Structures are given as C-alpha cells and as structure tokens.
Amino acid sequence: METIVFENLLTKAKIYVIIFVYDKSDILRYAIWYKNYGGQLMFVKLTTVKSGKKRVEITYIRLLEKYRGKDGKFHERAVANLGRMDIEGRTNITRLLKSLRRFSDEILVTPEEIESKAALEYGQLLVCRKLWNEIGLGEWIRESCGRVAKYSLGESGVLAMVLNRLISPGSELGLCRWLETVYLEEFDNRFRDGDTKRRADRFYSTLDWLIKGKERIEEKVYFWIRTLFPVDVVFYDITNVQFEGKGPAMSRIGYARLGKRNHKQVLLGIIMIEGLPVAHYVFRGNQAEKKTLSWITKEVKKKYNVGRIIFVVDRGMITVTNLEEIAKEDGYIVAIRRRKDEEAKELLESGNDGFIEIKENLFAKEVKIDMSKKNKNKRSKDIKNVVVNDTEIDDKRRVVCLNPEKAKEQKAKRESIMTELEHQLVELKEKADNGKVKNQKVITSSAERILNKKHGKRYFDYKVGEGKFEYWQKKENIDYEEKLDGKFMIKTTEKDLTLKEIVLRYKDLSDIEGCFRDIKDFIEVAPVYHFLNRRVRAHIFVGVLALLVQRYMEKKLDNAKLEISSERVLEKLKAIHVVINQVKHLCLKYVTPPSKELEQILRVFGIPKLPKMLSDISKDTVPGEKRDNLMVENGFR
Known part of the structure; x- marks a missing residue:
C-alpha cells in the first residue's frame, strides 16, 4: 500500500x-x-x-x-x-x-525520494561481537597492550581481524575488501575506498601492537575460564602450521605430519580447558618432540598450577616412545592410524552396530580388544618402528567414531576415482592388446603413472608380460576401505573420561587443525612483504582468539540444547543485513527483520530483539544549526 x-x-x-x-x-x-x-x-x-x-x-x-x-x-x-x-x-x-x-x-518523503545505498552483512558480526564483549576480550586487550601505537587501529583493528577469521577465513577478498561488505561501526565508510596496501599496513601495525600483550591477555583468559570451569587437568593439543613460499625465519622444513611435504612449518601447541583455548606456544618447525614435550610439561604445570596434562595429538605428531614417556605422569588421547596400524583392522571388525550419538552427525562406541590373541612379536607400524608389547597397550581404551555424512562422501569419491582410473587402465590394455604399445618398460611406466594418481594402488594391481597388460581390483583392500568410510579411531590412557568427553576432546584438535592448516596472509597483500617472526606469532594469536570466540559460541548453543553447530549458525546469520538509505539529509540504517528461527538463535546469545533502525544515524550536507535541530526534533539525539 x-x-x-x-x-x-x-x-x-x-x-x-x-x-x-x-x-x-x-x-x-x-x-x-x-x-x-x-x-x-x-x-x-x-x-x-x-x-x-x-x-x-x-x-x-x-x-x-x-x-x-x-x-x-x-x-x-x-x-x-x-x-x-x-x-x-x-x-x-x-x-x-x-x-x-x-x-x-x-x-x-515519498517512496521515490528514498535512495538505498548499500546492504551490508550484520547478523554474524552482531553475535560475534556480543560474545567478544561478554568474554571481555576488548577490555583485556586495551589493558594489556598499552598505548596504541602510531598507525595501529588498536582494539577495533584486532576485533576486525578476529571477526574476519571467524566469518570469512581465507577469503579471496582479503580482510580490507571484506570490510567493504559488512557493517562494523568502527570501520563504517573508512574502508570503502582507498589503497589496499596502505590500509593493510595499518593492520600490520595492529599485529605488532597486539603481540606485546599476548602473555597478559592469556593470563586473563585463563583466570576467566577457571572461574567457569575449576578443574585440575588441562588438555594440550599439538599441531603444525605450514607456510607458502619462504616463510618466517623461525619456520623450518620438518616432518610433514599434516599438509604437504617439503613445506616450511612451525609447531603449535595449545592449552585447552573444557574445549576453550587458554594459551598457545609456537616452536621451530624442526624442534625435537621430546624436548618440546618436556619443556611444555614443566612450563604449563608451573604457570597454571595444574596436576596433570592430557596431551591430545594426531598419531603422526608423536612417536610411541614419547607416548610412553607421557603416560608415566600424565595422559594422552591419540588417533590410531587407519591404514598403517594393525589395531585399526581389529577395531573395524566390530562392525557398524552399537554406536551412540555424540552430537549432530557424529557417533561413537568403545571397543575392547583381546590382546592375548595378538602375536607378541608383531611390530606396530609407527614412524620409529617401535615394538609395542601387549602389556604396554592392553590397559588403554579404544574408541571408534563414525560420521555418516562423511561416509557417504568418501564412498562416492572412491567410486568416482575407481571409475576414472579403470577407464584409463582399459585404454592402456587396448593399446597393449592391439600392439600399439609393445615395450614392457613403456607399459609399466604408463600403468605406474595412472595408479600413482589419487591413491590408485589401493584399488588396482597389474601385471605386464611381453606385449600384454592385465589389471584387477584389489578386493580385500576395497572391502577394507569400505569399512573405513566415515570412521576414525582413538586411543587414550584416561579411565575417568566419558565416551563423549574423549571424542569431543579429540574433535577439539580437528577444529584447531582446520583453523591453522594453512596460515596465509589474510590481510591479502601480495607478495607478502612482512613475514617477520613477531607477525607470524601475532597471526596465530588472532587465530587462537577467533577459536576462543567460536568455542564459546558452541558452549552457548550446547547449554541452550540447540542442536546446531557454530558454522551453521554463522551461515544462517548471513541473512541479517543493514540496509543504508539516504533520505534527504539523513543516512538511515535499517536492520532487516530476522526469521523466527533466527530470533531463537539470537535469544541464545542474549539478543532478545533487533532494532528496526540503528541509532548511529550519520549526517550529510545539512548546515550545522539546522541539521542539529533536525536531529533533536526527530529523536535522533
């Protein structure tokens, strides 16, 4: 109307x-x-x-x-x-x-006199900022980092980097260009135009300012978390962070536990309490595990006054010898190698029955192995080929986890790969049978080239004779891969943890690895001019702060018994925008109304109702006195 x-x-x-x-x-x-x-x-x-x-x-x-x-x-x-x-x-x-x-x-005004200027994303930033303030990060950063340095953006710059890491990690737009698409009061109209390089330099200065207060900020985070969860045990997650190109001075080419080989990396350890990151440590990429673990054990127990540390690690991150050393005083939760560990095959024999739902799309069950039947001379295929005796592992608990969605994806991917590879093998066989390719070395190299792609040797084997080529499927391997679909296995020393706690603590490690798998310059200045150690540490610190906000969001959702992940929440909140309208001399900022589902989500985070219009109405070209009168009379002041 x-x-x-x-x-x-x-x-x-x-x-x-x-x-x-x-x-x-x-x-x-x-x-x-x-x-x-x-x-x-x-x-x-x-x-x-x-x-x-x-x-x-x-x-x-x-x-x-x-x-x-x-x-x-x-x-x-x-x-x-x-x-x-x-x-x-x-x-x-x-x-x-x-x-x-x-x-x-x-x-x-009439409708024709209203001019819409922009529609900016707002819902995600609103919720994440609410959590940021509820934790107290802004105040802690201002207190800990001291006077804002020249060209630094201060706490608002750190907030922008953390929100970007949460909402749009690895975005092709980069941080500066991402700010053009969202509504953040501190950066309203400041990053709409201008030189990207110059704007990015201000964020680099902000990183330099932030890293000075890291230790003090982490202390405040620790005491805040301990008030929520007064426990005597902390979890220590170990992972690695890889770099493209030269990397910082502290990076080294080490053992490729995660990611690509021959890439420079650093080792990253994160202290976790109840799934919330408290502090983190960064080491050289080729640092010896034993030295790192020994130092961490002493440092963490002294600094945080805890009795035990439970190490949560990926199986590729640590040797059996170091696990044995940990188990003497502390504990661990470690993944079992799916294809290289004999235990995995025995665990998979338990089938698909008996799983208990842990959370959305994640199920688990505890499986006991009769170690007396194992050959005592059998060697566990870890990276050091360390012999593991029955007496050393039979008191450990083992858990099999299942993700049904992942299982469907892996099955479809495997079938697609097998179809593609078999098509290429059929073409090679036809060429050999027709005499187009007779040389055995040429046939062999062609077969190797085909099967070296996409783990083809898991599914096919072949034989080459004089002018003949035969191939066949490895039925036993394919059957085993089908059993592996959507599954991963965990082993732990902890007797007091529930099944859910074991799975979720290991899941924390997966979240951390996803957050830090490739730490690239998310401010997007290419080529990277400033890859200094302190800025790498600051980049990682920003990622840890983003992880803290994200995990705190998960806690809020769990407490409200809302069965939805933080990723899905952030995705749904994209629907809420700020629409900027120019009405005569005023720039009015209207908020799009949320759906009933979004209203329920907002209430979980202490936002009962969204305003129809934001109060920070900007003024345009109206002369001073008349403009002020208009603002007052229209209730904008």
Whole structure:
C-alpha cells in the first residue's frame, strides 16, 4: 500500500496530523487522526452524496473536528472540504500535502525520494561481537597492550581481524575488501575506498601492537575460564602450521605430519580447558618432540598450577616412545592410524552396530580388544618402528567414531576415482592388446603413472608380460576401505573420561587443525612483504582468539540444547543485513527483520530483539544549526 504521511500541519494555530493510506486500486482505505493542541480531535471522513438527475454517487473527503458541546456530549463539524474522492481529486490532495511539507518539522518523503545505498552483512558480526564483549576480550586487550601505537587501529583493528577469521577465513577478498561488505561501526565508510596496501599496513601495525600483550591477555583468559570451569587437568593439543613460499625465519622444513611435504612449518601447541583455548606456544618447525614435550610439561604445570596434562595429538605428531614417556605422569588421547596400524583392522571388525550419538552427525562406541590373541612379536607400524608389547597397550581404551555424512562422501569419491582410473587402465590394455604399445618398460611406466594418481594402488594391481597388460581390483583392500568410510579411531590412557568427553576432546584438535592448516596472509597483500617472526606469532594469536570466540559460541548453543553447530549458525546469520538509505539529509540504517528461527538463535546469545533502525544515524550536507535541530526534533539525539 502507498502511504503518504503529513504530520504537524500548522494552520489556524492548531496542529493537525493526517495520514492518508491508499491501496493498489487507488482507493483511500483509512485516515488516522491525532489530538491537536486545542484538546479536540481531528479526523478524516468520507461522505457520499447523490448528485444530478441520474443520482450519481460522489464521495468527498472532509476534515472533521470532534468537540464537546455545551450539553457535555461530543459533536462533529466540518473544518475543510478536501475534494472529491476520484483520481483527479486525490492528485490535488497529494500536491497540496507536498506543498505544505515546508511548514513541517518532520522529514516527510515519498517512496521515490528514498535512495538505498548499500546492504551490508550484520547478523554474524552482531553475535560475534556480543560474545567478544561478554568474554571481555576488548577490555583485556586495551589493558594489556598499552598505548596504541602510531598507525595501529588498536582494539577495533584486532576485533576486525578476529571477526574476519571467524566469518570469512581465507577469503579471496582479503580482510580490507571484506570490510567493504559488512557493517562494523568502527570501520563504517573508512574502508570503502582507498589503497589496499596502505590500509593493510595499518593492520600490520595492529599485529605488532597486539603481540606485546599476548602473555597478559592469556593470563586473563585463563583466570576467566577457571572461574567457569575449576578443574585440575588441562588438555594440550599439538599441531603444525605450514607456510607458502619462504616463510618466517623461525619456520623450518620438518616432518610433514599434516599438509604437504617439503613445506616450511612451525609447531603449535595449545592449552585447552573444557574445549576453550587458554594459551598457545609456537616452536621451530624442526624442534625435537621430546624436548618440546618436556619443556611444555614443566612450563604449563608451573604457570597454571595444574596436576596433570592430557596431551591430545594426531598419531603422526608423536612417536610411541614419547607416548610412553607421557603416560608415566600424565595422559594422552591419540588417533590410531587407519591404514598403517594393525589395531585399526581389529577395531573395524566390530562392525557398524552399537554406536551412540555424540552430537549432530557424529557417533561413537568403545571397543575392547583381546590382546592375548595378538602375536607378541608383531611390530606396530609407527614412524620409529617401535615394538609395542601387549602389556604396554592392553590397559588403554579404544574408541571408534563414525560420521555418516562423511561416509557417504568418501564412498562416492572412491567410486568416482575407481571409475576414472579403470577407464584409463582399459585404454592402456587396448593399446597393449592391439600392439600399439609393445615395450614392457613403456607399459609399466604408463600403468605406474595412472595408479600413482589419487591413491590408485589401493584399488588396482597389474601385471605386464611381453606385449600384454592385465589389471584387477584389489578386493580385500576395497572391502577394507569400505569399512573405513566415515570412521576414525582413538586411543587414550584416561579411565575417568566419558565416551563423549574423549571424542569431543579429540574433535577439539580437528577444529584447531582446520583453523591453522594453512596460515596465509589474510590481510591479502601480495607478495607478502612482512613475514617477520613477531607477525607470524601475532597471526596465530588472532587465530587462537577467533577459536576462543567460536568455542564459546558452541558452549552457548550446547547449554541452550540447540542442536546446531557454530558454522551453521554463522551461515544462517548471513541473512541479517543493514540496509543504508539516504533520505534527504539523513543516512538511515535499517536492520532487516530476522526469521523466527533466527530470533531463537539470537535469544541464545542474549539478543532478545533487533532494532528496526540503528541509532548511529550519520549526517550529510545539512548546515550545522539546522541539521542539529533536525536531529533533536526527530529523536535522533
């Protein structure tokens, strides 16, 4: 419906407030009247009369006044006849209202006079910022980092980097260009235009400012978490961070536990309490495991006054010898190698029955192995080929985890790869059978080239004779791969942890690895000019802060018993935008209304209702005094 609003019309020392509302058929549906200064009521009324010989009905628009007569009763009287209720008459009324706007203190506009400037993402930033403030990170950063350095953006710059890491990690747009697409009050209109390199330099200065307060910030985070979860045991997650190109001075080419080979890396250890990151340590990429673990054990126990540390590691990160060393005083949760460990084959024999739901799309069960049946001379295929005796591992708990969605994806991917590889093998066989390729070395090299792609040797084997080539599927291997679909296995020394706690603690490690798998320059200045040690440490620190906010969000969702992941929440919150409209001299910022589902999510984070319009209304070109009066009179101050 088209609405024409006219308020506070000054005439005859009285203020009339009239709102005309028309529908799509250009019919006046109703008019709203308000009380005027004289204490009387004004309203519009449609009056129909019959005119002429044909008694044609004509409708007139009249402005009436309701007043109290001498008899004490209310009466009506016509104040003005506003014209006929036809298209021409209504056009005249509209023209009259527009001409009278100059006497009004209100900003009166028609839809055509509203210009939409931008629609910026807002929902994700609103929730993440709420959690940021609830934790107290902004205050801790200001207290710990000291005076804001020249060109640094201070706490608001750190907030922007953390939000970017949470909402759009690894974005091709980069941080500076990402800020152009979202509504963050501190950066409103500051990053819409300009030189990306110069803007990025300010974030580099912010990283230098942030890293100075790392130790003090981590202490405050630790004491805050201990007030929520007073425990005597902490978890220590170990992973590695790889770099493209030269990398920083502290990076080294070490054992490729995760990621690509021959890439420079650093080792990263994170202290976790109840799934929340407390502190982290960065080591050289080729640092000896034993030395790292020994130092961490002493440092963490001394600094955080804890009795035990439970190390949560990927199986490729640590040798059996070091696991044995850990188990003497502390504990561990470690993944079992799916293809290289004999234990994995025995665990998979338990089948797909008996799984218990841990969380959305994640199931688990504990499996016991009869170690007396194992050959005591059998060697475990770890990276050191360390002999593991029955007595050393039979007291450990083993868990098999299943992700049904992942299982479907892996099965579909394997079948696609097998179809592709078999097609290439069939072509090679036809060439050999037709005599197009006779040389055995050429046939062998062609077969090797085909099967070296996409782990083809897991699924196929071959034999080459004189001018002959044969291939076949490895049925036993394929059957084993089918059993592996969507599964991973865990071993732990901890007797007191529940099944759910074991799985979720290891899941924490997966989240950390996903967050730090490739630490690239998310400020996006290419080539990277500043790959200094302190900035690498600051980059990692920003990632840890983002992980803290994300895990705290997960805690909120779990406490509210809302079965949805933080990733899905952030995805859904994309629907909430700030729409910036230019209305005459004002820039009005309207918030798109959330759906019922989003309203429920917002309530979980302490946001009961969104405002229809944000209060930080920017001013445009109105002269100072008149502009200020308009702001005050329209309730914007």
